[in-house]
Amino acid sequence: MESVFPRLEPLLPRVSKPVQYVGGELNSTVKDWDATTVRWALMYPDAYEVGLPNQGVMILYEVLNEQPDVLAERTYAIWPDLEALMREHGVPQFTVDGHRPVGAFDLLGVSFATELGYTNLLSALDLAGIPLHAADRTTEHPIVVAGGHAAFNPEPIADFVDAAVLGDGEEAVLEITDLVRAWKAEGSPGGRDEILTRLAETGGVYVPRFYDVGYLDPASGGGIEYVRPNRERVPERIAKRTTMDLDAWPYPKQPLVPLAESVHERMSVEIFRGCTRGCRFCQAGMITRPVRERSIEGIGEMVRRGLDASGFEEVGLLSLSSADHSEIAEVTKGLADRYEGTNTGLSLPSTRVDAFNIDLANELSRGGRRSGLTFAPEGGSERIRRVINKMVSEEDLIRTVSAAYAAGWRQVKLYFMCGLPTETDEDVLQIAAMAKEVIRAGREASGRKDIRCTVSIGGFVPKPHTPFQWAAQCDPDTVDDRLRKLRAAVNSDRNLGRNIGMRYHDGKPSLIEGLLSRGDRRVGRVIERVWRAGGRFDGWSEHFSYERWVTAAAEALAPLGVDLAWFTTRERTEDEVLPWDHLDSGLDKEWLWDDWQDALDERELEDCRWTPCFDCGVCPAMGTDIEIGPTGRTLLPLTPVN
Numbered sequence: 001m002e003s004v005f006p007r008l009e010p011l012l013p014r015v016s017k018p019v020q021y022v023g024g025e026l027n028s029t030v031k032d033w034d035a036t037t038v039r040w041a042l043m044y045p046d047a048y049e050v051g052l053p054n055q056g057v058m059i060l061y062e063v064l065n066e067q068p069d070v071l072a073e074r075t076y077a078i079w080p081d082l083e084a085l086m087r088e089h090g091v092p093q094f095t096v097d098g099h100r101p102v103g104a105f106d107l108l109g110v111s112f113a114t115e116l117g118y119t120n121l122l123s124a125l126d127l128a129g130i131p132l133h134a135a136d137r138t139t140e141h142p143i144v145v146a147g148g149h150a151a152f153n154p155e156p157i158a159d160f161v162d163a164a165v166l167g168d169g170e171e172a173v174l175e176i177t178d179l180v181r182a183w184k185a186e187g188s189p190g191g192r193d194e195i196l197t198r199l200a201e202t203g204g205v206y207v208p209r210f211y212d213v214g215y216l217d218p219a220s221g222g223g224i225e226y227v228r229p230n231r232e233r234v235p236e237r238i239a240k241r242t243t244m245d246l247d248a249w250p251y252p253k254q255p256l257v258p259l260a261e262s263v264h265e266r267m268s269v270e271i272f273r274g275c276t277r278g279c280r281f282c283q284a285g286m287i288t289r290p291v292r293e294r295s296i297e298g299i300g301e302m303v304r305r306g307l308d309a310s311g312f313e314e315v316g317l318l319s320l321s322s323a324d325h326s327e328i329a330e331v332t333k334g335l336a337d338r339y340e341g342t343n344t345g346l347s348l349p350s351t352r353v354d355a356f357n358i359d360l361a362n363e364l365s366r367g368g369r370r371s372g373l374t375f376a377p378e379g380g381s382e383r384i385r386r387v388i389n390k391m392v393s394e395e396d397l398i399r400t401v402s403a404a405y406a407a408g409w410r411q412v413k414l415y416f417m418c419g420l421p422t423e424t425d426e427d428v429l430q431i432a433a434m435a436k437e438v439i440r441a442g443r444e445a446s447g448r449k450d451i452r453c454t455v456s457i458g459g460f461v462p463k464p465h466t467p468f469q470w471a472a473q474c475d476p477d478t479v480d481d482r483l484r485k486l487r488a489a490v491n492s493d494r495n496l497g498r499n500i501g502m503r504y505h506d507g508k509p510s511l512i513e514g515l516l517s518r519g520d521r522r523v524g525r526v527i528e529r530v531w532r533a534g535g536r537f538d539g540w541s542e543h544f545s546y547e548r549w550v551t552a553a554a555e556a557l558a559p560l561g562v563d564l565a566w567f568t569t570r571e572r573t574e575d576e577v578l579p580w581d582h583l584d585s586g587l588d589k590e591w592l593w594d595d596w597q598d599a600l601d602e603r604e605l606e607d608c609r610w611t612p613c614f615d616c617g618v619c620p621a622m623g624t625d626i627e628i629g630p631t632g633r634t635l636l637p638l639t640p641v642n
């Protein structure tokens with residue numbers, strides 16, 4: 001397979017950041033095309049600087065390339081400047097490893113962390129010469145497989161993908177590879193239909209075309225009447241994939257080192273998957289249950305090997321709530337001991353206030369760096385935190401933050417959401433009161449006036465497979481109005497307010513994310529219309545156009561009797577068929593509904609890691625249990641590499 005690089009290279013001096021398209025990063029792989037039988041192109045549908053550090057893609061890239069007869073290469077979204085030149089010069093979407101045309105691969109796996117990447121999928125398909133609609137593809141075209149968290153409701157992109165995989169990918173990609181290998185070895189019998197049927201038969205790969213969706217007429221609400229298989233051999237419901245033993249999958253072993261500046265320049269080790277804290281807004285926590293920890297030795301070995309292979313100077317201990325690892329104190333102390341004096345920094349990118357303590361913070365900063373601390377109380381008032389089940393008390397927060405300021409930290413970032421179910425202006429204004437209290441207590445604890453607190457606020461988007469999947473999304477005007485009032489409240493006290501920074505975006509992109517998150521197949525025509533009108537990189541404020549989405553939604557949905565508000569700001573009823581009901585995240589729908597009712601009653605639910613089971617349904621469905629320590633083991637000291 002010929003490289004397109006000779007045709008691409010003359011275009012690169014004419015575009016911004018050309019280095020992102022050249023490949024050749026440390027630990028990247030280019031295999032002999034003809035020596036392999038199954039070939040995957042893996043895409044992260046955003047710019048290189050965001051996509052390269054993505055752990056999901058990095059893991060699959062390595063897992064696949066370890067197979068002797070399998071080749072995996074990466075491709076990212078192309079910026080509009082290069083896209084225009086590629087169209088003008090007939091250069092197709094390419095991989096950055098071998099610069100091979102994406103259209104020549106057997107499979108194109110696309111990992112969606114956010115729904116705002118959907119228009120970038122369409123650009124990549126079109127540039128690759130792959131028909132946008134799965135129904136128009138032949139055996140000549142790659143099988144397009146969606147994964148990532150957004151794949152838990154792939155209905156809005158059902159027309160554009162051939163298949164979707166829910167949940168953990170490392171075992172799933174190998175099973176898919178086996179099926180494709182066998183089918184190709186047989187001479188590809190039955191064409192595309194047969195291989196898709198074989199994938200669907202496994203029960204763990206969703207092939208949208210094998211399911212018919214019927215809709216109620218608008219007078220009866222316009223919702224979904226049924227979703228049912230349209231052929232034998234495919235299951236009624238599709239199960240998510242769960243990798244139970246993380247120690248058996250110590251990837252990435254050789255992290256990719258970016259050539260150009262990227263959003264994270266560190267070595268990341270996932271210390272556990274899943275979360276049972278039960279925050280009701282958190283799709284990631286819900287869909288990745290149960291909790292599975294990596295062992296302390298497993299973490300230690302991945303850090304050692306990854307640092308040796310990459311030369312990074314920072315290690316991120318990743319998970320949904322890193323301080324919740326049952327042996328986090330031993331892990332951080334062990335690593336801090338091992339790397340003391342080597343200028344290797346340690347970070348816990350997501351930490352809960354109530355699981356954090358100053359000993360942990362001190363261990364993290366022993367490597368010499370004292371980066372900012374970030375906590376996410378998510379809601380400003382005690383009441384709204386009960387609604388969202390984020391059981392963090394203001395006292396906890398003030399105590400933790402004061403201790404951090406006293407121990408020498410100068411900067412603390414607090415993350416909140418606006419537009420939560422049942423929220424009032426008063427709930428949001430409490431954020432100002434909390435931030436002022438943080439500064440007041442911090443000044444007292446540290447004896448300094450120059451401490452800072454940055455309040456960062458995101459718009460809440462109700463997500464599938466969470467208790468808030470039935471909630472009405474808050475309209476952008478209300479969100480924007482509350483944020484204006486909040487800013488005024490922060491600034492009302494100059495003495496404290498000057499130490500408080502505020503960061504927020506307007507509520508409009510969140511509404512579109514809401515449309516794409518809880519949409520059904522009818523939303524596909526909105527996405528296509530937006531893309532045809534020039535929509536690209538919708539996750540970037542400078543490229544996002546709210547007007548383009550609103551216009552496209554009005555035009556595409558009006559003939560169907562539904563509209564943007566129907567998909568977003570409308571509360572759902574208990575008996576409504578949700579577009580993702582046939583996609584099984586393991587969570588019991590009745591349990592989710594009860595949890596939604598508890599939210600409305602402002603009732604909290606504890607973390608099932610340390611309490612009896614609440615019957616969310618996941619553990620029995622997975623035939624497993626919560627897997628946590630403590631194991632009592634310690635990290636063996638190693639001689640670090642300076």
Ligand code: SF4
Nearest residue numbers: 608613614616618619
């Ligand atoms: S089944 Fe029970 S123990 Fe398992 S995640 Fe759900 S609530 Fe927790």
